[in-house]
Amino acid sequence: MAVKNLSLLAAIALSGCAVFAPIEDMVTLDEQTQDTELSQNVDDGSTLASSVSFQKEFKKDELAIGTKLKQNNQNSQEHDINYYVRSLMQDLVANLQYVNSTTPVAIVSFVMLDSDYNDSNLLGIQIAESLIHEVHKFGIPVIDFKTTGFIRVTEQGDFAFSKDYEDFTGDMPARYIVGGTMLKHTDGYLINARIVGVKSQAVVASAQSFIPNSVSDPILMMSTSPKSSNRNENVQLGRVAFPLDFDSSLVTQKNEDLMNRSQPMDNIAKHSSSNNVSLIQE
Template structure:
């Protein structure tokens, strides 16, 4: 009798579990049928600027954009030069020396035969659309900057414009000269760094190379575009020698 009761209880419990399972499955199906199917959403990617809330503009910012000071007076745009037509705008963050530094690294990277025992002379850079006997302030400053950069790489540089004496005048004490009669005619220069310049859209295209004095062979070369705002930052000295003008560029003998 006990065995019969236990078997009946087992059958009843099994049937109860099956009924509860069926009810659960039926409940899930009913819930699934009741949930409405939503249409697919178009996901739009927005930038961080769009996510940021719009900040109210201050009155000071508006007056600064209009070129007004705190009192409402209209001011002049910032001028970072003392000559008319030179670069106007933000202060310079780079100058000619920065571009010469990059060009010197290119020269050193592909340089041949030149070492710490071969002397180099540096000349002014000539304007490409002339007879190669004309230069300007940029060409002269390029040569000065290359002397500095080559010396940093421990390449021996000879300044052939140095005289054998110091000239003392009312204008100052000088050791450099451009008078070839005052300079030495025999110097141990084996290579020379020279180059050309040409006006390009957006700047001045500079070509630099190192030549063998005897072989005339190119042993290193570099090229770079110097922006106009960097070139215009070079300000000629007041009262400098009268130079001819060609296409808006002041020319002078090298």
């Protein structure tokens, strides 16, 4: 009997080792499997088959979103900017080529068609911001090139984005650009969107949409409203970091000019009172 119990305990111990001992090995194996799958998933984006399979993978989501858009159109006659950008994204996906889940894209501001392509407005900027969400939601990796790579901690807040090109590095792994043009009409804006290869400059997707004035005007009115600022006009030199070759006399001269422009209130009162006295005496 003792021999049987000993054999039973030995069997349980061995089975326990078989169950619990290889956990670390199993985790390592899972990591290796995941790395293998990721390496196999790398696609150079140069074949049409990759984008076709990518479209099939998200076809159900596309149909579901399209159905939801139709329902929203029936339930409400008024829509915001996101509604039109979402519809624009659906048209881009309908004829998308070469772009898939392994080809990162960058999204730029939409520019005015009748300009030198260096002029945009708040509507074009907001279209790009909304497209960041729509493209990412579709499953395409998006590169936010306005991220500086560091965080600026200030009294006004903590910031990681910038519009100063000197804050960015020259590296941008995006392989495609999402952008377009805008043309002002009497009733709104005609939007022309496209996805273009960075190196090939080939158009791999295109779409058109129309944003009515009822949607664009409130956005553009915000850009013309005065912006409030909490910054003081006089800046203390001890709290500002200037470059080594900066001429501090320029700032000193500027502060003196500001002081000369602003007269003390007591001097103003004296001048006004003396003028009043002279008028009474006359």
